[in-house]
Structures are given as C-alpha cells and as structure tokens.
Amino acid sequence: MIYTICKYTPTELLASFGQTCTVLDRIPECFDRAEQTAHPNLCGFGKSVLEAVLSGGVRELVLVNCCDTIRRVYDVLQRTGACDFLFLMDLPHEACGCSRALLTGELNRLLNTYATYSGMEFSLPKFQAAFRTNAKNCGPYVGILGVRVGRDLERMMARCFSLPVRNLTCTQGRCLNGDSVRAAGTLESALDAYAAELLHQVPCRRMDDETARQALYRDPDLRGIVYHTIKFCDFYGFEYAEIRRQMDVPILKVETDYTRQSQGQILTRLEAFSETVSGPAPETGGSKLPTEGVFFVAGIDSGSTSTDVVILNQDKKIVGTSIVPTGAGASAGAEKSLEAALRSAGLRQDQLARTVATGYGRANLGGGLEQSVTEITCHARGAFFLNPKIRTIIDIGGQDSKVIRIDGTGHVINFVMNDKCAAGTGRFLEMMARTLGMGLEEMSRTGLTCREDITISSMCTVFAESEVVSLVAQNKDVSDIVHGLNKSVAAKTAALAARLGMEGDYCMTGGVAKNAGVVKALEEKLGVSLFISDEAQLCGALGAALLAFDL
Amino acid sequence: MSHLIDTFGAFVDRQAPAHPVRARRLLIAAYEAKKWQMRLAPDRGLPPSKRELCLIMMQSILDCLRRPEHSAMVSLFVPCEPLTALGVHPYSVEGLSCYLTGAGAYRAFLDHTVEDGVPETLCSYHRVFLGAAGMHVMPAPRFVLHTNLACDANQLTFRNLAGRFHIPDFAVDVPFAHSEEAVRYVAEQLRKMVRFIEDCSGQKLPEEALRAAVGRSARTAKNYRRYLSLQNDHWLSGDVTSELYAAFMNHVLLGTPQVERFSQMCLEDVQNAPPRSGLNLLWLHTIPFWQQPVRQRLNFSDRVRIAACDMSYEGLVHMDASKPYESMAARMVYSGFNGSAEYRVKAALQAARTVGADGVVYFCHWGCKATLGAAQMVKQSLEAAGFPTLILDGDGCDPGNSSDGQVSTRLDAFLELLEARNS
Ligand code: SF4
Ligand code: SF4
Ligand code: SF4
Numbered sequence: 001m002i003y004t005i006c007k008y009t010p011t012e013l014l015a016s017f018g019q020t021c022t023v024l025d026r027i028p029e030c031f032d033r034a035e036q037t038a039h040p041n042l043c044g045f046g047k048s049v050l051e052a053v054l055s056g057g058v059r060e061l062v063l064v065n066c067c068d069t070i071r072r073v074y075d076v077l078q079r080t081g082a083c084d085f086l087f088l089m090d091l092p093h094e095a096c097g098c099s100r101a102l103l104t105g106e107l108n109r110l111l112n113t114y115a116t117y118s119g120m121e122f123s124l125p126k127f128q129a130a131f132r133t134n135a136k137n138c139g140p141y142v143g144i145l146g147v148r149v150g151r152d153l154e155r156m157m158a159r160c161f162s163l164p165v166r167n168l169t170c171t172q173g174r175c176l177n178g179d180s181v182r183a184a185g186t187l188e189s190a191l192d193a194y195a196a197e198l199l200h201q202v203p204c205r206r207m208d209d210e211t212a213r214q215a216l217y218r219d220p221d222l223r224g225i226v227y228h229t230i231k232f233c234d235f236y237g238f239e240y241a242e243i244r245r246q247m248d249v250p251i252l253k254v255e256t257d258y259t260r261q262s263q264g265q266i267l268t269r270l271e272a273f274s275e276t277v278s279g280p281a282p283e284t285g286g287s288k289l290p291t292e293g294v295f296f297v298a299g300i301d302s303g304s305t306s307t308d309v310v311i312l313n314q315d316k317k318i319v320g321t322s323i324v325p326t327g328a329g330a331s332a333g334a335e336k337s338l339e340a341a342l343r344s345a346g347l348r349q350d351q352l353a354r355t356v357a358t359g360y361g362r363a364n365l366g367g368g369l370e371q372s373v374t375e376i377t378c379h380a381r382g383a384f385f386l387n388p389k390i391r392t393i394i395d396i397g398g399q400d401s402k403v404i405r406i407d408g409t410g411h412v413i414n415f416v417m418n419d420k421c422a423a424g425t426g427r428f429l430e431m432m433a434r435t436l437g438m439g440l441e442e443m444s445r446t447g448l449t450c451r452e453d454i455t456i457s458s459m460c461t462v463f464a465e466s467e468v469v470s471l472v473a474q475n476k477d478v479s480d481i482v483h484g485l486n487k488s489v490a491a492k493t494a495a496l497a498a499r500l501g502m503e504g505d506y507c508m509t510g511g512v513a514k515n516a517g518v519v520k521a522l523e524e525k526l527g528v529s530l531f532i533s534d535e536a537q538l539c540g541a542l543g544a545a546l547l548a549f550d551l
Numbered sequence: 552m553s554h555l556i557d558t559f560g561a562f563v564d565r566q567a568p569a570h571p572v573r574a575r576r577l578l579i580a581a582y583e584a585k586k587w588q589m590r591l592a593p594d595r596g597l598p599p600s601k602r603e604l605c606l607i608m609m610q611s612i613l614d615c616l617r618r619p620e621h622s623a624m625v626s627l628f629v630p631c632e633p634l635t636a637l638g639v640h641p642y643s644v645e646g647l648s649c650y651l652t653g654a655g656a657y658r659a660f661l662d663h664t665v666e667d668g669v670p671e672t673l674c675s676y677h678r679v680f681l682g683a684a685g686m687h688v689m690p691a692p693r694f695v696l697h698t699n700l701a702c703d704a705n706q707l708t709f710r711n712l713a714g715r716f717h718i719p720d721f722a723v724d725v726p727f728a729h730s731e732e733a734v735r736y737v738a739e740q741l742r743k744m745v746r747f748i749e750d751c752s753g754q755k756l757p758e759e760a761l762r763a764a765v766g767r768s769a770r771t772a773k774n775y776r777r778y779l780s781l782q783n784d785h786w787l788s789g790d791v792t793s794e795l796y797a798a799f800m801n802h803v804l805l806g807t808p809q810v811e812r813f814s815q816m817c818l819e820d821v822q823n824a825p826p827r828s829g830l831n832l833l834w835l836h837t838i839p840f841w842q843q844p845v846r847q848r849l850n851f852s853d854r855v856r857i858a859a860c861d862m863s864y865e866g867l868v869h870m871d872a873s874k875p876y877e878s879m880a881a882r883m884v885y886s887g888f889n890g891s892a893e894y895r896v897k898a899a900l901q902a903a904r905t906v907g908a909d910g911v912v913y914f915c916h917w918g919c920k921a922t923l924g925a926a927q928m929v930k931q932s933l934e935a936a937g938f939p940t941l942i943l944d945g946d947g948c949d950p951g952n953s954s955d956g957q958v959s960t961r962l963d964a965f966l967e968l969l970e971a972r973n974s
Binding site: 036037038039041042043046065067068069071072073074075076078079088090092093094098099102105205206208229231232233234235237238240241242244453455457458460463466467469470491492494495498499 | 561658662665666667668669670672673699702703704706707710711722724726727728732736739740890891892893915917918919920921923924925926927928949950951952953954955956957
C-alpha cells in the first residue's frame with residue numbers, strides 16, 4: 001500500500017508495479033509528535049502526515065513538492081527513517097516544455113528508485129493499462145473548492161445538502177485519460193506524455209498559471225461553493241476572496257485545522273448555508289398550526305452562555321420571554337428557560353402549538369421540538385422583524401461573532417463567522433476584564449471616554465493579555481486601556497463585516513450589544529450607527545418563534 | 552518602538568484610507584529627513600561600513616517610492632544584476648515592509664489585508680506590503696520578477712500584486728534538487744527573464760554589462776566571506792537593523808558598485824577592530840529589528856552581538872563572471888534556503904564554525920513555514936556539534952504577533968546559559 005497526498009502523484013506509474021495507492025487521510029487525536037519534531041504553526045494536514053507516519057502504519061509514502069510545509073514534513077520524516085519508502089517528487093510551477101522535461105526526469109527517478117527498493121520490474125504495458133476514466137457528472141451540484149477536505153468533513157457536507165456535493169480539492173477530481181501515454185511506443189515517450197497529462201490537469205493554486213481554475217467556479221451547474229481552507233495554509237485564502245468578488249454564486253468559507261475540533265460550529269454553518277442555497281429543510285411532519293383562533297408558539301435559543309426563550313401569540317406579539325444561564329446541560333437549561341417564559345406568559349406547555357429551537361445546543365434538546373433551525377437564519381428573521389430596514393446584522397456572542405447580510409424580505413444572502421480564535425468575541429472581553437480586575441458591567445462604562453489613544457496590536461488573546469499587563473505596569477489609565485480593547489474588538493468585527501461588503505442599516509445583537517464602549521467603538525470604525533433593540537439578546541429566540549409560523 | 556515612531560506611524564495609518572498619496576508623501580518626507588540625519592549626524596556607534604549601508608538602503612527605498620516607473624518589483628531571492636545593469640531599480644517588497652514597520656506604519660495595512668481576505672498566517676513582510684499596496688499607499692512599479700525561492704508566500708504575493716497593479720510578471724522556478732541540471736534549468740529561465748526585462752524596459756542589456764555586474768557580485772561575495780571569517784577574532788560592534796539590511800544589500804542590490812564598496816568597507820572595518828571580547832551569536836533567519844528587548848540586548852553591546860546572519864551571507868557562492876547566467880542560477884539552486892532543510896543545517900554549521908559562534912538563535916518568524924518546520928532539525932544538529940541553539944518564536948514585521956516579555960525572558964536566559972558555559 002503506497003500512501004499519497006496529491007492529484008499530481010503518478011499513481012498509474014506506481015500501479016504498474018502492482019501497488020495500490022491510497023490518499024493519506026488520518027485525523028489524529030493530537031499533534032504532539034508533529035509539534036515535537038517540527039513546529040506547532042504548520043498546517044494541520046502537514047502535522048497529520050507527521051503523526052500518521054511517526055505513529056507507525058505508513059510504510060510507503062510518495063509526497064509531492066507541494067508547499068513549504070510538505071518540504072519540511074519530508075525532511076523530518078527523512079531524518080527519522082520511519083518509512084521504508086519515502087519519496088518527494090518535485091513538481092514544477094509551470095506546464096511549459098522545460099517544466100515537462102523536469103517532471104519527466106522526476107518520473108524516471110521515481111520509477112528507478114521504486115524498482116530498486118522493491119526489487120520489482122517496471123512494466124510498460126501495465127502502466128499503459130492503468131488509466132481509468134471517471135464517469136462524467138452532470139446536473140446541479142454544490143462544489144467543494146479550496147484545499148483538501150478529509151473524508152469525515154466531506155461526508156458531513158454531503159449530508160447537509162439536498163444537491164449532490166462534488167469534491168474538487170487536492171485529491172479529487174483527477175482525470176487523466178491516458179490516450180497519449182497508450183499511444184507512446186517507448187518508455188521515454190510514455191513518461192514524457194504522462195508528464196504533460198499530469199501538468200495539464202486543472203491547476204491547483206500552487207501553479208503559476210491558474211487561469212484554468214476559473215472552470216471550477218464558472219460552471220453553470222454550480223449552485224453553491226463550500227470553500228475550504230486549513231489554518232496556516234496560505235494558498236487558498238486569496239482565491240476565496242477573488243471568487244467572492246467576482247461571482248454571485250453563494251459561497252461559504254470553512255476553515256479547519258484538520259482535527260475534529262469545532263465540528264459543531266462547522267455543522268451549524270453548513271446547515272445555515274444549505275438553508276441559503278436551497279431554503280430551510282422541508283417540514284418533518286410536525287403538528288399543524290391552527291389557521292385561526294388563539295394559539296402560541298415558542299422559540300428557544302440554546303446558546304453557550306444563556307438559553308433564551310420567546311413566546312409569541314397568533315398575532316406575532318411577544319407574550320413571554322426568559323433568559324437563563326445554560327448551565328451544565330443544554331437540555332436542562334432549555335427546560336428551565338421554557339418554564340420561566342411560560343410562567344411569565346401565564347401559559348402551560350401544552351398550550352404551545354409549535355416550538356422551534358436554535359443555537360449551539362439545538363441538536364441536544366429533548367423531545368417536543370418540531371424543528372431546529374440554525375441561529376443564523378433565526379437572527380436574521382428576528383432582527384428583520386424588529387426593524388425591517390436592517391440589511392446587516394452584527395452578532396457578537398460569548399463564543400463567536402458573526403455578520404449576516406439579509407435582503408429586503410429578511411432572507412439571508414450571505415454570512416461570515418469568526419474562526420475558532422476568541423479574538424473579537426465576548427470571551428475576549430471577559431478575559432481582559434478579569435485581567436484588569438473589573439466586571440463586564442464596569443468595563444462597558446469605563447471604555448466610553450479616553451484621554452490617550454492606545455492601540456492593542458495583538459489580536460491573539462494570550463498576547464493581548466500580556467500587552468494589557470504591561471500597559472497596567474506602565475501606569476496607563478484603565479479607561480484608555482479598555483478603550484484600546486474595545487477598538488480591537490471593533491477592528492476585528494469591522495474586518496469581518498468588510499468581507500461581506502457594507503450595506504446599511506445595521507443592527508447589533510448578542511450579549512456584547514450591551515457593552516456601550518464596544519458599540520461606540522464599532523460605530524466609529526464602521527462610520528454608521530447601530531440599531532440596538534431592547535430585545536437584542538432575544539433576537540435568535542424571537543427569530544425561531546417567528547419561523548414556527550412558516551415551517 | 553519609540554513614542555515618536557508610534558505617533559508618526561499612527562498618523563500615517565489614519566491618513567492611509569482616505570488620502571493614500573498623502574500617506575506616501577509623509578513616508579517619503581520622513582525617510583528623506585532620516586537620510587539627512589544619517590548624513591549630517593550619523594550614529595557614532597556604527598562603523599563606517601554600516602553607516603554607508605544605512606544610506607544606500609535609505610536611498611534605495613526612496614527611489615522605489617519616488618520613481619516607481621523606473622523600478623521593478625522583486626522578491627528577495629531574484630538575481631537583480633540584469634536590472635541594475637540596465638539602470639532599472641529593484642523595488643524590494645520585503646525591504647519596504649521593514650521600512651514601513653520601522654516607521655511604525657503597519658497597523659492599518661495589516662487590518663486592510665484582513666478585510667481583503669489575505670490569510671492571517673501569511674508572512675507579515677508580505678501582508679504589510681499587500682495592505683499598503685491595496686490601500687494605494689505603495690505605488691505601482693513597471694513590472695514584477697519573482698521566484699518560488701525561498702517560500703510559497705512569494706508566489707502568492709507577487710502574483711497577487713501583479714494582478715492588482717495590472718503589470719506583467721515573470722516567475723523563476725527553482726527546482727528542489729541541488730544539481731547542475733537544476734542550475735541549467737534555472738539559467739535557461741534567467742535568460743528568458745532578461746528578454747522579459749528587455750521587452751518591458753525597451754532597453755537591450757549588453758552582455759558585457761551583465762558580466763561586469765556579476766563580476767562585482769563575485770568580488771562582493773569574496774569580500775563578505777572574508778569579513779565573516781574575521782568576525783571570529785575581531786570585535787566590530789553594530790546594531791541589529793544594519794545586520795538585517797545587509798541581507799537586502801547582498802541580494803537585491805548585489806552586483807552594484809555601491810555594494811561592492813560596502814563589502815570592502817566591511818573588510819576594512821573588521822580588520823581595524825579590536826580583538827573579540829564578547830559572545831558571538833549566529834542568527835538564523837530574519838531579525839525583529841524593531842523589538843525593544845532585541846535592540847536593548849544586541850545593539851552596540853560589549854556583551855553580545857550578532858556576528859553573522861544567514862539572510863545576509865546565504866547565496867554568496869563562488870561566481871564566474873564569464874558565465875553570468877550559470878553564476879546567478881547557482882546562487883539560487885545552491886542556496887541553503889532551497890531544497891531540503893539539510894542544506895540549511897549544513898550551511899548553518901559551517902557559518903557557526905567560521906564566526907566561532909558561542910550560540911545560535913533560530914528565529915521562527917510567524918507564518919514562515921519553511922523555517923518553522925526545520926526548527927527542531929536545526930537545533931538537533933547544531934547542538935550535536937556543540938553550538939547551543941535557541942528557538943525563538945516571534946515576528947520580524949508585525950508586532951502584534953509576538954510579545955516583548957516572552958522574547959526578553961528567552962533571550963536573557965539563553966545569554967546567561969552561554970555565559971555560564973564560557974566561564
Ligand atoms: S495544493 Fe496542489 S500540489 Fe499541493 S496537494 Fe493540493 S493539488 Fe497537490
Ligand atoms: S494544507 Fe496547504 S500548507 Fe498544508 S500541506 Fe496542503 S497545501 Fe501545504
Ligand atoms: S520570512 Fe519566510 S515566509 Fe516570509 S518572505 Fe521570508 S522566507 Fe518567505
């Protein structure tokens with residue numbers, strides 16, 4: 001079994017030795033070995049290759065000189081001698097004549113090295129017979145673009161969309177027809193033809209001339225793009241920005257670190273995106289809403305810090321609300337919050353005609369729920385209900401921050417969320433408040449005025465904390481420091497908003513909307529005023545309750 | 552960074568979004584003022600060679616900003632003799648980023664790249680410049696020359712810049728292997744590159760002029776190697792900024808008469824310097840020259856200094872002026888930054904011996920994956936050969952990616968360790 005990582009690998013050549021090639025795709029539990037032998041700040045995929053080999057089980061590995069990370073992975077593995085057969089095939093950056101000759105040389109080198117290592121003979125007819133053509137796909141689909149996705153993530157994506165999903169990243173979408181190789185009479189001419197076929201595939205971002213990549217996102221059958229990037233991999237971010245600028249097709253950027261972490265957040269985003277591409281999932285056969293008379297619906301927003309509930313009557317009037325801390329379990333939190341809301345409305349649970357859940361914990365709430373919808377769709381619906389002029393919603397919660405663009409009917413056009421890092425979220429402010437020894441409430445007031453304009457340059461929470469500590473040591477005014485922190489959150493959020501293009505009116509929701517200092521800094525940074533409703537924190541639950549009427 | 556620089560930088564940052572040309576003029580004025588200060592009241596601590604270096608670099612930066620239409624944007628490892636022989640000015644992206652950070656003007660540029668979708672893990676030398684270019688503070692040059700050596704960031708950034716400025720771009724592809732075949736492959740591309748330059752500039756490059764330039768490069772390389780070997784037993788004090796700027800001299804300006812003269816002055820200075828009295832550090836990779844704890848410890852100190860930095864001596868291989876293309880290609884192919892990291896290890900070991908290093912600092916610049924990935928290999932090999940090695944994480948260009956406290960603790964502990972070893 002020979003492991004490979006890239007569509008430029010000459011798998012047909014290796015197959016002619018009777019070997020099967022498999023894409024190396026192991027998601028490790030941790031990156032300890034990789035970080036000890038290389039460095040933590042490499043992409044998760046590169047580290048996963050190190051982990052896979054160093055933990056045994058990968059005896060034969062053919063790498064391609066893809067990027068800085070893979071070069072170093074090769075160097076480290078070469079030193080450890082953990083593979084029986086380790087080969088790095090150089091890959092030119094162009095497809096011109098000289099580059100083709102260079103690649104032909106590499107193919108020859110691989111052939112000879114493998115023959116010597118294995119003691120096996122190379123067979124030209126077997127090589128020529130090794131080409132397989134893939135069946136042509138047609139019809140509408142959602143494309144996965146960007147850098148490689150592991151099998152797990154690909155499956156998750158496939159489950160989220162009603163349309164077929166096509167993986168067009170590093171390891172998939174390979175199609176060599178082999179005609180020119182089969183027509184060649186000698187090994188030399190066969191390898192030369194093979195090099196040309198390999199180099200003329202749809203180029204990846206590593207190639208100098210990537211014009212042909214446009215075919216990937218200008219396909220009329222393409223209904224949506226999930227654009228995958230991996231943290232510390234820089235090849236693909238530029239292209240995502242480019243596509244977003246040029247194309248109208250809905251696009252969602254998903255950044256992972258090639259681990260199983262944050263799968264929950266990714267699922268929420270994929271589901272919300274699927275709602276954008278093809279509308280919310282069809283009704284799952286829940287109870288019917290009465291067409292007339294008095295009835296009630298509830299929306300539950302099960303967030304990481306609080307669980308909020310809104311109860312509406314048949315006229316979409318709010319009759320009961322509650323906000324309770326989520327506590328240890330999402331389901332217990334939801335029960336408590338629902339009870340409290342029912343109490344405030346003077347109702348019993350059996351009087352609710354329908355309940356819709358949203359938020360992180362939505363999948364974990366017990367029975368009695370007709371439907372769950374992502375908080376993105378809910379926030380949009382809630383905010384639009386509170387103020388129909390709103391086109392951009394900025395939501396900063398405890399764990400994440402997001403910006404949602406909606407159209408004139410309250411439907412989501414596009415959205416972005418922060419990555420895993422805490423910078424720019426409520427959690428960042430909480431940690432800084434603790435460092436400064438003050439409460440959030442106090443912090444909200446303190447940052448409103450400043451005498452000295454301090455800039456906190458670190459986005460990273462850990463570094464920002466040490467910056468704050470040193471500012472305190474320099475006897476800087478606390479209100480100036482808080483002002484600097486507010487500006488930092490505002491800058492991070494404004495950058496997120498800029499990714500969607502600016503369009504007013506704006507509203508702000510989520511817990512941080514209560515922080516007057518951040519609101520002011522954000523208004524200054526964006527140059528707009530933010531609409532903040534008294535119900536700002538209940539926006540998600542309100543949206544869920546409103547959606548109960550539509551589902 | 553000093554308060555004055557911070558204030559100036561913040562002022563440029565505020566001007567940049569609405570008045571990019573005004574921001575550029577402010578920078579030009581500040582650099583011009585600095586140049587006059589260097590001329591009239593040079594830093595007395597600096598030896599004459601380093602004073603000369605500061606002037607040459609400052610002039611080069613001013614030329615890019617003032618006469619972009621006579622400049623070609625280049626990445627650090629592109630051989631520039633064909634440009635300078637034709638009087639086209641090399642416009643160094645990494646160099647400009649250093650000068651922007653040096654002037655405290657980087658925050659608005661970095662923020663702009665986030666809005667533009669540039670990955671936050673991309674090398675900050677590139678991000679600062681991409682931001683400044685995206686905000687139109689940096690002017691458009693005539694054309695672009697770049698290479699995949701020494702990192703992927705080059706490819707991404709320069710391709711993006713060429714597109715952004717709508718100017719032609721030429722890429723030199725350097726293979727992974729250190730071989731004569733690779734030298735021929737690169738030499739062939741350099742010939743094409745010269746034709747590209749001739750087309751873009753409308754001038755013909757006489758072979759004689761190119762040979763003369765490569766001849767200067769060869770002599771410069773020889774002088775600089777000799778200078779490094781004398782660092783072993785002479786104590787020439789200096790500062791980290793000029794140590795880093797030497798990297799630009801020995802790359803983008805290599806082959807010019809000024810740089811040849813600079814290398815002669817280095818040699819004279821070190822020959823006249825007193826015997827070595829403190830710790831010699833070999834510094835690998837880029838230097839966070841703006842960072843206070845680094846400056847405080849390493850600038851003009853009797854205790855410790857950077858005796859050599861691989862960014863400034865790498866590529867100074869033997870060159871033959873009668874084969875200018877092969878000589879320039881050999882610099883790229885046999886660079887310690889090309890191919891397997893084992894070459895970098897080997898070059899580091901050799902340099903550590905040449906300068907008689909007491910210790911080695913391997914600087915892991917945030918986002919430089921080529922360097923980060925080799926950190927443990929380099930440490931292992933150098934320590935096995937008796938050179939204590941500090942892996943120092945930080946950022947050469949974006950103060951937001953590193954913390955002064957962490958850097959100072961690590962450097963201090965390392966210096967204490969080296970001193971304890973020597974006593
Ligand atoms: S980026 Fe290109 S070279 Fe790298 S693994 Fe993907 S397809 Fe292969
Ligand atoms: S994910 Fe990106 S950085 Fe990592 S190995 Fe693939 S191309 Fe290289
Ligand atoms: S520091 Fe590293 S990533 Fe940045 S330009 Fe230099 S080699 Fe490339």
